[in-house]
Amino acid sequence: MLLLSNLLTKFVRNGSLHLTDATGKRHVFGGKGPGPEVHVKLHDKALHTKLFLNPELHAGEAYMDGTLTFEQGSSVYDFLYLFSINRAGLGAHRSQKLLRGLWRALKRRQQANPAKVAAANARHHYDLSTDLYRLFLDEGLNYSCAFFEHPETDTLEEAQRNKLRRIAAKLKLEPGMRVAEIGSGWGSLAIELAKNGADVTAINVSPEQLRIARERAAEAGLSDRIAFRELDYRALEGHFDRVVSVGMMEHVGIGHFDDYFAKIAALLTEDGYAFVHCIGRMTPPGTTGPFIRKYIFPGGYVPALSEVFAATERVGMWIDDMEVLRLHYYYTIKHWRERFEARRSEAAALYDERFCRMWEFYLCAVELGFLNGSNMVFQLLLSGKRDAVPIVRDFMVETLRKA
Known part of the structure; x- marks a missing residue:
């Protein structure tokens, strides 16, 4: 959870993310700027690492699988709205810069469309x-x-x-x-x-x-x-x-x-x-x-x-x-x-x-x-x-x- 906390601390600035991790511990990120208050619960300890490594993919998959759920009236729209107004902070994190570098290297292969x-x-x-x-x-x-x-x-x-x-x-x-x-x-x-x-x-x-x-x-x-x-x-x-x-x-x-x-x-x-x-x-x-x-x-x-x-x-x-x-x-x-x-x-x-x-x-x-x-x-x-x-x-x- 330490790596994910480090990412979310730098990522979420506008609005706030109230996260209950898979052990039941509660964390709050953000709150420095305007935005929604979103309550999320994780149900799988593997997500602590997966969300750090590739949050854009694994957040969606976890929502699909039911291992990431929302509480206190929050919705997937609220969650993605919070993501959208903080996107620059995510891209600035070192781990995400490395990931995006890999994606760019594979770009032509991913888009090969014979x-x-x-x-x-x-x-x-x-x-x-x-x-x-x-x-x-x-x-x-x-x-x-x-x-x-x-x-x-x-x-x-x-x-x-x-x-x-x-x-x-x-x-x-x-x-x-x-x-x-x-x-x-x-x-x-x-x-x-x-x-x-x-x-x-x-x-x-x-x-x-x-x-x-x-x-x-x-x-x-x-x-x-x-x-x-x-x-x-x-x-x-x-x-x-x-x-x-x-x-x-x-x-x-x-x-x-x-x-x-x-x-x-x-x-x-x-x-x-x-x-x-x-x-x-x-x-x-x-x-x-x-x-x-x-x-x-x-x-x-x-x-x-x-x-x-x-x-x-x-x-x-x-x-x-x-x-x-x-x-x-x-x-x-x-x-x-x-x-x-x-x-x-x-x-x-x-x-x-x-x-x-x-x-x-x-x-x-x-x-x-x-x-x-x-x-x-x-x-x-x-x-x-x-x-x-x-x-x-x-x-x-x-x-x-x-x-």
Whole structure:
């Protein structure tokens, strides 16, 4: 317990952590700055060492296993909120600096995503029961950042429709345009673009998502305008007026960024351009947290903008436009977390209690990463030709007004 106490003393400054260790002894850490008062109990002596060595992974696993519990009204959200406002102190501890150095050394290996591995990684998350996702997503099953024009009053459904309309406006679609969508989810964006007159080729490596997407396109009467294909992005061929990628780049892996942008460039017609929507970080390049990497998104990585722009420079693409959405994903995931909590018993019936705790830990952690951490979302327009995108940005607003 001595090593863990040393770590927590340096880590927790804002708010306070009241910890009952596995022997029943009580400890209090922090209290020097504003923040929540969180009460935690450990039920396994092995956690005294595990939490010191790798707190980000083992705290989540212990919560999943029931060997880390909360007392006096505290919750996993409170615990992770306390973590999020003290994160700088954790990273400054010598043990964590050494651990992060090891992660950086293994970064490219952890994110190696050749086609077969990429497909397996995607299916790990996206081939879960669609009924699970229906518990907390909007009716269109949009599993990416929404756009909240009025954060306090917009429903999740309204915010996701806002997002789809804004993407269509940025694409400046004309009837008959050919659009390639890389990573098509459950089909909402492909359906939106087809409604705007485009002929869409939408690719995905998740059979479950493709099955639902095809059903939804048929229900919308758009099966003749959308071709859903089970295909890795590297295998797609042809030329398209627009290429769209929403929430896909996070799964590419840093060693494949050049391949990703080179493929987008190769798919575009001479006058075409691409739209890329991706989670990013406002800090220098880093690594994927161990809990997220092991349980939620194996092979995934949130890039720094410096890594993104270095890749587009090497490939020779123009960055025609960029928009940064800073808090929109916080509001989105807040809706998801609250909806999941409200229907938690249904999730437990689909899976089990351990799965529910894993999902709670995941949703809380990513929500707070957008509130108190370095995460944001960026949207890029890219082209090979400098004037493929109108040189006055007002065209997006004008298209929205006409919609």
